[in-house]
Amino acid sequence: xxxxxxxxxxxxxxxxxxxxxxxxILAGAGSGKTRVLTTRIAWLLQTGQISPxxxxxxxxxxxxxxxxxxxxxxMLPATPHAVWIGTFHGLSNxxxxxxxxxxxxxxxxxxxxxxxxxxxxxxxxxxxxxxxEKFDPKKVQQFINQNKDQGLRGEQVEAWDTYNRQLxxxxxxYDAQCMREGVVDFAELLLRSHELLSRNQxxxxxxxxxxxxxxxxxxxxxxxxxxxxxxxxxxADSALMAVGDDDQSIYGFRGAHSGNxxxxxxxxxxxxxxxxxxxxxxxxxxLDAANALINQNPGRLGKTLWTAAGQxxxxxxxxxxxxxxxxxxxCTQVSTLHKQGHPLSDMALLYRSNAxxxxxxxALFSAGMAYRVYGGLRFFERQEIKHxxxxxxxxxxxxxxxAFTRIVNFPTRGIGTRTLEQLDAQARQQQTSxxxxxxxxxxxxxxxxxxxxxxxxxxxxxxxxxxxxxIAQVLDGSGLSIHYQNEKDGQDRxxxxxxxxxxxxxxxxxxxxxTDTASGANQTGVMADFLAHTALEAGTHQSGNSNDAxxxxxxxxxKGLEFRTVxxxxxxxxxxxxxxxxxxxxxxxxxxxxxxxxxxRAREHLYLSYAHTRMLHGQTRYGIPSQFLNEIxxxxxxxxxxxxxxxxxxxxxxxxxxxxxxxxxxSAAYSHANRRPQANSRTASLGxxxxxxxxxxxxxxxxxxxxxxxxxxxFGLGVIVNLEGQGEDARVQINFGAGHGIKWLALAYARxxxxxxx
DNA sequence: CATGTCTCCATTTTT
DNA sequence: TGGAGACATG
Numbered sequence: 037x038x039x040x041x042x043x044x045x046x047x048x049x050x051x052x053x054x055x056x057x058x059x060x061i062l063a064g065a066g067s068g069k070t071r072v073l074t075t076r077i078a079w080l081l082q083t084g085q086i087s088p089x090x091x092x093x094x095x096x097x098x099x100x101x102x103x104x105x106x107x108x109x110x111m112l113p114a115t116p117h118a119v120w121i122g123t124f125h126g127l128s129n130x131x132x133x134x135x136x137x138x139x140x141x142x143x144x145x146x147x148x149x150x151x152x153x154x155x156x157x158x159x160x161x162x163x164x165x166x167x168x169e170k171f172d173p174k175k176v177q178q179f180i181n182q183n184k185d186q187g188l189r190g191e192q193v194e195a196w197d198t199y200n201r202q203l204x205x206x207x208x209x210y211d212a213q214c215m216r217e218g219v220v221d222f223a224e225l226l227l228r229s230h231e232l233l234s235r236n237q238x239x240x241x242x243x244x245x246x247x248x249x250x251x252x253x254x255x256x257x258x259x260x261x262x263x264x265x266x267x268x269x270x271x272a273d274s275a276l277m278a279v280g281d282d283d284q285s286i287y288g289f290r291g292a293h294s295g296n297x298x299x300x301x302x303x304x305x306x307x308x309x310x311x312x313x314x315x316x317x318x319x320x321x322x323l324d325a326a327n328a329l330i331n332q333n334p335g336r337l338g339k340t341l342w343t344a345a346g347q348x349x350x351x352x353x354x355x356x357x358x359x360x361x362x363x364x365x366x367c368t369q370v371s372t373l374h375k376q377g378h379p380l381s382d383m384a385l386l387y388r389s390n391a392x393x394x395x396x397x398x399a400l401f402s403a404g405m406a407y408r409v410y411g412g413l414r415f416f417e418r419q420e421i422k423h424x425x426x427x428x429x430x431x432x433x434x435x436x437x438x439a440f441t442r443i444v445n446f447p448t449r450g451i452g453t454r455t456l457e458q459l460d461a462q463a464r465q466q467q468t469s470x471x472x473x474x475x476x477x478x479x480x481x482x483x484x485x486x487x488x489x490x491x492x493x494x495x496x497x498x499x500x501x502x503x504x505x506x507i508a509q510v511l512d513g514s515g516l517s518i519h520y521q522n523e524k525d526g527q528d529r530x531x532x533x534x535x536x537x538x539x540x541x542x543x544x545x546x547x548x549x550x551t552d553t554a555s556g557a558n559q560t561g562v563m564a565d566f567l568a569h570t571a572l573e574a575g576t577h578q579s580g581n582s583n584d585a586x587x588x589x590x591x592x593x594x595k596g597l598e599f600r601t602v603x604x605x606x607x608x609x610x611x612x613x614x615x616x617x618x619x620x621x622x623x624x625x626x627x628x629x630x631x632x633x634x635x636x637r638a639r640e641h642l643y644l645s646y647a648h649t650r651m652l653h654g655q656t657r658y659g660i661p662s663q664f665l666n667e668i669x670x671x672x673x674x675x676x677x678x679x680x681x682x683x684x685x686x687x688x689x690x691x692x693x694x695x696x697x698x699x700x701x702x703s704a705a706y707s708h709a710n711r712r713p714q715a716n717s718r719t720a721s722l723g724x725x726x727x728x729x730x731x732x733x734x735x736x737x738x739x740x741x742x743x744x745x746x747x748x749x750x751f752g753l754g755v756i757v758n759l760e761g762q763g764e765d766a767r768v769q770i771n772f773g774a775g776h777g778i779k780w781l782a783l784a785y786a787r788x789x790x791x792x793x794x
Numbered sequence: 795c796a797t798g799t800c801t802c803c804a805t806t807t808t809t
Numbered sequence: 810t811g812g813a814g815a816c817a818t819g
């Protein structure tokens with residue numbers, strides 16, 4: 037047992053061995069948060085304070101949940117199976133499966149992922165002949181989810197105008213449709229479990245007596261419903277441990293309410309707040325920069341990271357002429373570090389928005405550097421997988437109209453839009469599902485008849501064969517396998533379908549002892565559980581080959597990760613902080629937290645860069661450095677002088693190769709990059725090539741040029757981003773940064789002072 | 795029904 | 810710029 041506590045610092049130790057109290061753990065970046073959480077659980081179990089079934093541990097992501105299980109396994113003699121560890125959604129699913137009857141759900145209810153939900157909403161809107169110009173399906177989806185995340189049912193939503201009243205109507209119609217079809221969306225999983233426990237006293241008391249310890253990870257990311265959900269599981273004498281960091285709250289845009297931390301303090305923790313401020317990740321200068329930056333935010337719970345390690349290197353700042361030049365600089369640095377023995381996989385390029393990856397990829401490809409981009413489709417979201425799953429879903433639950441619509445004519449079997457429109461009308465009229473309507477129409481309609489016969493034939497394997505075999509039968513019987521065999525670029529998809537069978541085998545192996553979660557002992561129950569699993573755990577973003585490759589991702593995606601070296605790119609006002617955030621209340625504060633997250637990803641080396649010109653939305657934009665750069669103390673930063681980065685036009689062949697490879701298959705472009713020899717003799721040209729074409733107000737001899745810096749007596753320093761008109765009418769558009777934004781000024785009146793661009 | 799053409803649009807994202 | 814979705818054509 038002493039071993040368990042070895043090496044914990046005093047604050048960590050205090051948190052791990054806390055008496056039976058509720059507490060708020062303010063866990064800074066890199067402060068050993070997961071370690072505390074898992075050691076706490078192990079401690080409670082080993083000291084016999086609680087039996088495994090008395091513990092509930094909740095996370096946001098499957099990754100975090102798995103990580104906890106893995107670590108617990110190493111700390112304890114045996115994996116305690118009875119501990120409930122999982123995501124909000126996974127645990128809700130488990131609860132609702134167990135009590136589906138009380139929750140008013142069919143035994144084999146299925147889960148809609150976001151894309152499924154959107155198509156369900158589109159169908160609903162179509163059925164009600166909604167004006168989709170006015171009621172954009174995505175907006176309707178947002179409306180529904182936002183309300184569910186607040187814990188509000190359609191009936192409870194207050195709507196003051198006709199537009200919102202209509203949205204509420206759609207919300208109600210959508211929920212009714214989901215119930216008819218026996219499906220629930222992500223938000224519904226939580227809302228319905230919450231309602232189940234809040235209305236059912238017997239169940240609530242059962243769980244409250246059971247869970248004497250409730251632990252929550254990443255508490256700053258919880259929304260209001262999630263907090264209420266948690267409260268349902270805790271009785272007056274349960275101990276809640278909420279672990280989080282208000283400074284790393286970067287998901288406000290999707291409903292996260294970091295104010296939950298303050299509420300938690302009031303509701304449970306009172307004075308039990310433990311700060312984990314010792315950082316085991318980054319060197320001093322990096323932490324000093326992060327601390328100074330985040331100090332600009334008002335209303336923090338407050339925390340200052342420190343390290344026992346040294347100060348380390350200064351932060352490196354690079355001001356590039358253009359986005360391309362920025363990318364080339366990074367390539368050169370990466371290459372240099374790599375040659376010095378720094379693994380590529382321990383370096384990351386971070387950016388604010390996905391679109392920025394393209395220039396970077398371009399340069400990396402040209403340089404023959406191995407890299408990997410996070411983002412994009414995940415395994416269970418791929419088209420062919422979605423098709424296959426739709427067959428399985430429909431076989432398990434014939435009322436799933438989403439699934440029906442997806443596959444009734446895929447692969448094509450001569451069922452046209454007319455037939456489907458008629459079928460839809462039939463189903464609507466008779467208040468039944470498309471499948472039942474199709475069965476009724478199958479004697480008269482040849483196409484539908486064949487489809488119905490096919491599905492009936494597949495019913496048998498589903499109920500009798502083990503999961504992987506059943507899926508194999510469906511892939512063959514449905515014609516999906518043959519379809520992709522005949523498709524010219526179908527091999528990848530075919531491979532994925534085989535991978536699906538594989539995933540099913542793994543699922544069966546991992547779950548065979550797990551009778552607790554099963555929807556039923558029979559094969560159909562196993563299938564239903566597998567389908568729920570595919571929705572709840574869509575798989576990793578394409579990681580592919582695990583070669584040593586440079587990591588590219590958004591800052592959001594980097595949260596929770598760390599790298600020896602981090603390149604933080606595109607630090608321009610309007611890009612980061614993003615233009616849009618600057619119009620939102622507290623928008624810049626969230627961006628600043630994002631910046632804080634970005635800085636604290638780095639262990640040893642942190643490169644910051646921005647570009648004076650950048651191609652954005654097909655236009656060259658002129659930017660000024662991000663305000664965040666000014667918020668980092670200058671003495672921590674070393675400026676790298678631009679020099680000697682290759683000429684722009686010597687790389688046509690490589691760019692061509694990149695584009696070709698990209699066009700055929702982006703992932704092939706990466707592997708191509710992986711295989712490429714480190715070529716590219718870099719012809720050094722003195723002075724970086726300036727790509728910015730100068731433009732001035734038409735046919736005037738005005739001294740003002742695009743990209744020029746100017747000082748205004750009131751607005752301060754800015755950059756000219758646009759010019760128009762001439763003579764008396766000449767106007768310039770200037771970006772003055774966060775304080776004053778972008779303004780049009782008449783040259784005849786504005787007292788502008790040119791600032792030389794040293 | 796598959797494919798080409800046009801138009802519009804443009805943070806961040808897990809479950 | 811470049812991708813997605815709507816629409817038209819063979």
